[in-house]
Amino acid sequence: TRARASRADADAAVEAFLNTLKYDDGGLVAAIAQDVDTGAILMQGYANRDAVAYTLKHRKATFWSRSRSQLWCKGETSGNYIAIDSVHVDCDKDSLIYLGVPTGPTCHTGAHTCYYKRVDGPDGAATKASGGRHAAEEALTTLYELEATIEARRVEAKKEGVKPSWTRRLLDDPELLCKKIREEAGELCQTWEENEGKEAAANEMADVLYHSMVMLNKQGVSMTDVLGVLRKRFGTSGVDEKASRPPKKLINVSK
Amino acid sequence: TRARASRADADAAVEAFLNTLKYDDGGLVAAIAQDVDTGAILMQGYANRDAVAYTLKHRKATFWSRSRSQLWCKGETSGNYIAIDSVHVDCDKDSLIYLGVPTGPTCHTGAHTCYYKRVDGPDGAATKASGGRHAAEEALTTLYELEATIEARRVEAKKEGVKPSWTRRLLDDPELLCKKIREEAGELCQTWEENEGKEAAANEMADVLYHSMVMLNKQGVSMTDVLGVLRKRFGTSGVDEKASRPPKKLINVSK
Ligand SMILES: [Zn+2]
Ligand SMILES: [Zn+2]
Ligand SMILES: [Zn+2]
Ligand SMILES: [Zn+2]
Ligand SMILES: [Zn+2]
Ligand SMILES: [Zn+2]
Ligand SMILES: [Zn+2]
Ligand SMILES: [Zn+2]
Ligand SMILES: [Zn+2]
Numbered sequence: 001t002r003a004r005a006s007r008a009d010a011d012a013a014v015e016a017f018l019n020t021l022k023y024d025d026g027g028l029v030a031a032i033a034q035d036v037d038t039g040a041i042l043m044q045g046y047a048n049r050d051a052v053a054y055t056l057k058h059r060k061a062t063f064w065s066r067s068r069s070q071l072w073c074k075g076e077t078s079g080n081y082i083a084i085d086s087v088h089v090d091c092d093k094d095s096l097i098y099l100g101v102p103t104g105p106t107c108h109t110g111a112h113t114c115y116y117k118r119v120d121g122p123d124g125a126a127t128k129a130s131g132g133r134h135a136a137e138e139a140l141t142t143l144y145e146l147e148a149t150i151e152a153r154r155v156e157a158k159k160e161g162v163k164p165s166w167t168r169r170l171l172d173d174p175e176l177l178c179k180k181i182r183e184e185a186g187e188l189c190q191t192w193e194e195n196e197g198k199e200a201a202a203n204e205m206a207d208v209l210y211h212s213m214v215m216l217n218k219q220g221v222s223m224t225d226v227l228g229v230l231r232k233r234f235g236t237s238g239v240d241e242k243a244s245r246p247p248k249k250l251i252n253v254s255k
Numbered sequence: 256t257r258a259r260a261s262r263a264d265a266d267a268a269v270e271a272f273l274n275t276l277k278y279d280d281g282g283l284v285a286a287i288a289q290d291v292d293t294g295a296i297l298m299q300g301y302a303n304r305d306a307v308a309y310t311l312k313h314r315k316a317t318f319w320s321r322s323r324s325q326l327w328c329k330g331e332t333s334g335n336y337i338a339i340d341s342v343h344v345d346c347d348k349d350s351l352i353y354l355g356v357p358t359g360p361t362c363h364t365g366a367h368t369c370y371y372k373r374v375d376g377p378d379g380a381a382t383k384a385s386g387g388r389h390a391a392e393e394a395l396t397t398l399y400e401l402e403a404t405i406e407a408r409r410v411e412a413k414k415e416g417v418k419p420s421w422t423r424r425l426l427d428d429p430e431l432l433c434k435k436i437r438e439e440a441g442e443l444c445q446t447w448e449e450n451e452g453k454e455a456a457a458n459e460m461a462d463v464l465y466h467s468m469v470m471l472n473k474q475g476v477s478m479t480d481v482l483g484v485l486r487k488r489f490g491t492s493g494v495d496e497k498a499s500r501p502p503k504k505l506i507n508v509s510k
Binding site (some may be wrong): 181206 | 285299311341342364369370371373376379392393394397401433441453456458460463465474480484
């Protein structure tokens with residue numbers, strides 16, 4: 001009965017929260033599904049009171065389908081759920097973020113986000129660098145833009161008489177790449193050891209990230225994979241950074 | 256007159272695009288402003304035809320204010336614009352992403368995003384780790400969750416008889432931290448040198464990232480600063496990865 005009482009408390013808290021939302025004339029708030037690892041906006045729909053309640057209770061992104069006038073737990077038919085990590089509300093309480101992990105492509109077209117078309121070029125479709133699992137005109141944030149640029153360099157055709165890009169040279173010469181990664185890690189440490197200041201630290205971290213990401217590309221690994229590893233180590237699951245502590249290695253380090 | 260003709264072509268392309276959008280009964284589509292560096296969703300509003308046109312033309316996130324029934328170029332009065340990097344439309348053409356760089360806090364409350372409240376805890380306000388410039392209940396993606404966890408370890412009080420966390424030990428012993436950063440960079444290289452496979456590469460990259468981010472915290476530098484550096488080097492500005500190529504260093508490397 002203690003469990004039942006606590007369940008009733010939780011239900012009451014959810015009801016109280018649902019009462020604070022500012023629904024529109026159709027009883028809806030906006031709901032934006034965002035990938036917890038990459039930050040990619042996957043889709044945006046609308047949620048009524050029941051859809052928000054269902055999302056909170058079942059930890060799966062759920063919307064109100066305006067076209068079909070019914071509750072729509074995303075993935076119910078396709079199997080491509082968005083497992084909820086957390087839910088956030090905006091300042092005027094008419095918009096939610098469903099932050100979560102998609103179990104497959106979100107879009108019915110098979111794209112992993114519904115926003116795969118860029119529209120602000122002079123011709124309504126300017127081209128951004130793209131590669132890997134990203135569509136050419138997706139809303140890539142800086143880290144993924146860099147990842148896509150590296151991939152574009154990997155697949156670019158060699159041109160007679162034109163020097164290859166620096167990225168391409170690194171991809172073609174992994175020993176040089178390894179030298180650079182070790183060197184840049186050292187330079188990042190030096191910014192502290194020699195007290196070089198914040199700007200130098202940011203610049204050296206950028207060097208470390210870029211060269212390490214070229215190495216990931218070389219091995220066919222995406223930043224999404226890496227962030228998945230970090231989430232499992234540090235995420236809201238309760239596991240904290242202890243998981244990244246390798247005791248045996250630590251002994252080696254102390255030698 | 257060639258410039259004028261090309262301007263007319265561009266205007267016609269924008270008009271054609273505006274005709275493809277699926278406006279609701281109020282003549283609106285949803286518009287989500289997202290930080291191009293961090294991926295943080297800054298705010299969500301609505302845009303009519305004029306607001307989208309204004310956004311595309313002036314490269315500043317612009318909405319239709321439903322409460323004031325007027326065009327609202329965000330930052331017009333506060334000075335906190337969102338400079339547009341690119342604009343993307345979703346598959347059913349009723350929702351846009353304004354991907355850009357905020358020049359200040361987006362929210363009228365002074366928060367840098369309007370989504371600063373988490374609502375899915377049993378009491379409607381569960382606590383996530385948080386630190387630095389992030390609010391405690393923001394929708395942090397994995398990289399920023401990690402950054403916030405590191406900051407939380409930095410500020411946590413030492414407890415009598417309780418071993419400090421691994422992160423705290425690294426922060427308190429920067430020489431150990433530097434050793435680890437150099438070691439992890441070497442281990443990432445080894446995954447290629449010893450052909451250890453993708454999973455090992457993702458794990459070692461996670462190690463490199465985590466330890467490097469502890470070093471950033473040690474020096475008061477945020478990942479946002481680092482991504483700003485990378486955007487300036489690799490962004491859509493046309494500058495490509497050549498900017499990250501240090502010719503003098505390269506000579507040293509070849510020694
Ligand atoms: Zn709102
Ligand atoms: Zn879609
Ligand atoms: Zn993508
Ligand atoms: Zn460097
Ligand atoms: Zn849509
Ligand atoms: Zn706000
Ligand atoms: Zn934040
Ligand atoms: Zn190690
Ligand atoms: Zn390692």
